[in-house]
Amino acid sequence: MDRIEVLDKVFEKYIPHEQILEAIRRLAREIHSDMGDKQPLFLCVLNGSFMFAADLMKEYRGACEISFVRLSSYHGTQSTEEVKTLLGVGEEIRDREVVVLEDIIDSGITIRHLTTQLLRYGPASVRVATLLLKPVALAGKFDADYVGIEIPNDFVVGYGLDYDGFGRNTRDIYKII
Ligand code: IMP
Ligand code: MG
16 A cells, blocks of 8 residues: 555555565674674564564574563653653663664654663663664764664654554555655
C-alpha cells in the first residue's frame, strides 16, 4: 500500500522494507567488527524498537544476548523535559558491552537520558545503534555510534514506530503528508 491512514492522519510510503533491511545488515556488520570476539548485550528499547531488534539479531553473526528495557511514562514536574525512569534493567548489564537499540533519535533527549541511567549499573561500555536519525536541530544533539538511515524532520510510522500507539504493524516506513 502506498498510503495508509493511522487514526486521524494520512501517511505515504517512504522507506521500503528492503532498504530498511539493507541498513540493518550494514549496522550488524559494523557492530560485529567493533565487537570482535566480545559478546554484546543488545538492549531493545520498547516499544518502538521491537522489529528493528528482531531483524538486527537475525543479521548479527557473532555471539550475543538481548534484553528489553522501557522508559516509564511517568511525567515529572518540569514542563520542558519529562522525567522518566528506566525499567527492566539491572545487574545483568554490569561489565557488559551494551549496545542500545533505538528506533529513532530526534532531539536526542530520550537517548541521552537512557544512557545516563544505564551507566549507573557499571557496564563495560554503552554504544547506541539507531535505525533512524532526524537532522541535527539542537546543539549538543546525541551522537549515536551506529546510524541506519538519516531522514528529514518528518513524522514517520511503521516498522514498529507509532502514532499514538497505532501504525506499528507495517513492513515499510511511512511519512506523514
Ligand atoms: P527524542 O527524545 O526527541 O530524541 O525522541 C525520541 C523518541 O520520540 C523516540 O524514541 C520515539 O519514541 C519518538 N519519536 C520521535 N520522532 C518520531 C517519529 O517520527 N515517529 C514516531 N515516534 C517518534
Ligand atoms: Mg522509542
